[in-house]
Amino acid sequence: MYALIDCNNFYASCERVFRPALRTKPVIILSNNDGCAIARSQEAKDLGIKMGTPFYQMETLIKEHEVSVFSSNYTLYADMSARVMNNIARFTPDVEVYSIDECFIKLNGMNDLETYAGKIRETVIRNTGIPISIGIAPSKTLAKIANKLAKKGSGIFILDTPERITEALQTFPLKDVWGIGAQYHKKLLNQGIEFAEQLRQMPMEWVRTNMTIQGVRMWDELWGRARIPFGAYPERKKGICCSRSFGKLSGDLSEISEAACSYASRVAEKLRNDKSCATLISVRLITNQYRTDLPQYFEGITIPLNHPSSNTPEIVKAAIKALKLIYKPGYKFLKVEILVTGIIPENEVQLNLFSTFDGTRQNQVSELMDKLNKHYGSGTLRLATEGYKKAWAMRREHLSPSYTTRWNDILKVI
Structure with a gap:
C-alpha cells in the first residue's frame, strides 16, 4: 500500500x-x-x-x-x-x-492502516x-485521490477494497485525477467522460488509442495496479535556471551585474547539489513588455564554459562575460535570467590536456562556501561581485522573520 x-x-x-x-x-x-x-x-x-x-x-x-x-x-x-x-x-x-x-x-x-496513519498525523x-x-491506496494515483478526499473529512482516507475504490471514483471529478491535464480533460469531456470511474470502465484498447501508453498506465493505477515506480531516480535536469524580477526597473549595468552574479551563484550551488557540471551558460536581459511607454529590448546569448564546471567563480565569471556582450544602455530592464545547459554528471567530466582551467582550487572555494553557508545560513559567505545592499532585490514588504534559520529571529518566551 x-x-x-x-x-x-x-x-x-x-x-x-x-x-x-x-x-x-x-x-x-x-x-x-x-x-x-x-x-x-x-x-x-x-x-x-x-x-x-x-x-x-x-x-x-x-x-x-x-x-x-x-x-x-x-x-x-x-x-x-x-x-x-x-x-x-x-x-x-x-x-x-x-x-x-x-x-x-x-x-x-x-495490519491497522488507519491507526498507524493516525499516529503519523498526530506526530507531525x-x-x-x-x-x-x-491518503492510502494500492497505487500512487489512487493515493492521490484518497488524499484529496481526506482533506474533505477527518484528514485520513483509505481506499483498500474494490468496493471503496469504486464508490470513491464514481463521483470523483476526472479533472482532479493525477495525470489528467487540460487537453485530456477537454477531450474526455467531449466523449461524455466526466468522472474517474467512467474512465476506468473504458476498454484498455480505447485508452491506449486515445491516451497513449501514459494513459494506459494511469488506467492501470485506477484499477489498483501499481505502475508508477516508487523512489525512481529522477532524470538528470537538462537545464538549471535562476531568474527573478527586480524590485524596480534598472538600467544600471553595475546593479544588473550584481543580480547576474547572485543568480549565477545560485545556479552553481544547484549544480553541486545535483552532483552535476554544466558546459554552456545562457544569459538573457528582459524589459517590461507591459510598459509601452518605455523602449523594449529582449536579448540573450549562449557561450560555452572553458571546462565543464559547477564551481561558483567560473560560472559567475562566464555570466558577467555574457552579460556585457548583450547589455545596451538606454533601457530599463525588468530581469536578468541565468541558465546553464549541457549538464553532465560531475564524475564524467573529461579532462583536457590543453586547458589551463584551475578547477581544483576553485572547486575547493565553492565547497568551503557551501559548508559555511549551510552552517551559518544561506548567503553568509558570497562573492563580492554579488553586492551588499542589493538595490535590485525583489520587493518583500510583508516578509515574516526567519524563525527557524536565523538566531536573531528565534521566538523568545518571556
Whole structure:
C-alpha cells in the first residue's frame, strides 16, 4: 500500500505556526515582488480570493476582512518542509519526497492502516505544527485521490477494497485525477467522460488509442495496479535556471551585474547539489513588455564554459562575460535570467590536456562556501561581485522573520 502525505495549505500553515492567533483567520502568501496570491488559507479561499489574483486587485477585500498578507519566505518554508519529512521518516524507511509539501511512503505489512496513519498525523502535527492529510491506496494515483478526499473529512482516507475504490471514483471529478491535464480533460469531456470511474470502465484498447501508453498506465493505477515506480531516480535536469524580477526597473549595468552574479551563484550551488557540471551558460536581459511607454529590448546569448564546471567563480565569471556582450544602455530592464545547459554528471567530466582551467582550487572555494553557508545560513559567505545592499532585490514588504534559520529571529518566551 502507498500513502500520499500532503501538508494542508502549506505556506499559510508555516506562517501560522509562529502566529497562533491566525489559525482561524484568512491568510494569503504573495509571489515574488509581492505580485499576486500563490497560497491561501481555507478562510481566504472562502472569501473568493483566487490563485494568481494580483495584489492590487485584492487590497479592498484584504482591508474589509482583515486578511493577513505575507511575502514568500522560501527559506522558512524549506526548513519547515524538512522538519515534516524528517518526522515522517521515523515511521518508514521508504519515503519519496514528491514536492516541498508532499511525499509518498510505503506501508507494506501494516495490519491497522488507519491507526498507524493516525499516529503519523498526530506526530507531525504535534512536532511541527503543520496539519497534514493522508491518503492510502494500492497505487500512487489512487493515493492521490484518497488524499484529496481526506482533506474533505477527518484528514485520513483509505481506499483498500474494490468496493471503496469504486464508490470513491464514481463521483470523483476526472479533472482532479493525477495525470489528467487540460487537453485530456477537454477531450474526455467531449466523449461524455466526466468522472474517474467512467474512465476506468473504458476498454484498455480505447485508452491506449486515445491516451497513449501514459494513459494506459494511469488506467492501470485506477484499477489498483501499481505502475508508477516508487523512489525512481529522477532524470538528470537538462537545464538549471535562476531568474527573478527586480524590485524596480534598472538600467544600471553595475546593479544588473550584481543580480547576474547572485543568480549565477545560485545556479552553481544547484549544480553541486545535483552532483552535476554544466558546459554552456545562457544569459538573457528582459524589459517590461507591459510598459509601452518605455523602449523594449529582449536579448540573450549562449557561450560555452572553458571546462565543464559547477564551481561558483567560473560560472559567475562566464555570466558577467555574457552579460556585457548583450547589455545596451538606454533601457530599463525588468530581469536578468541565468541558465546553464549541457549538464553532465560531475564524475564524467573529461579532462583536457590543453586547458589551463584551475578547477581544483576553485572547486575547493565553492565547497568551503557551501559548508559555511549551510552552517551559518544561506548567503553568509558570497562573492563580492554579488553586492551588499542589493538595490535590485525583489520587493518583500510583508516578509515574516526567519524563525527557524536565523538566531536573531528565534521566538523568545518571556
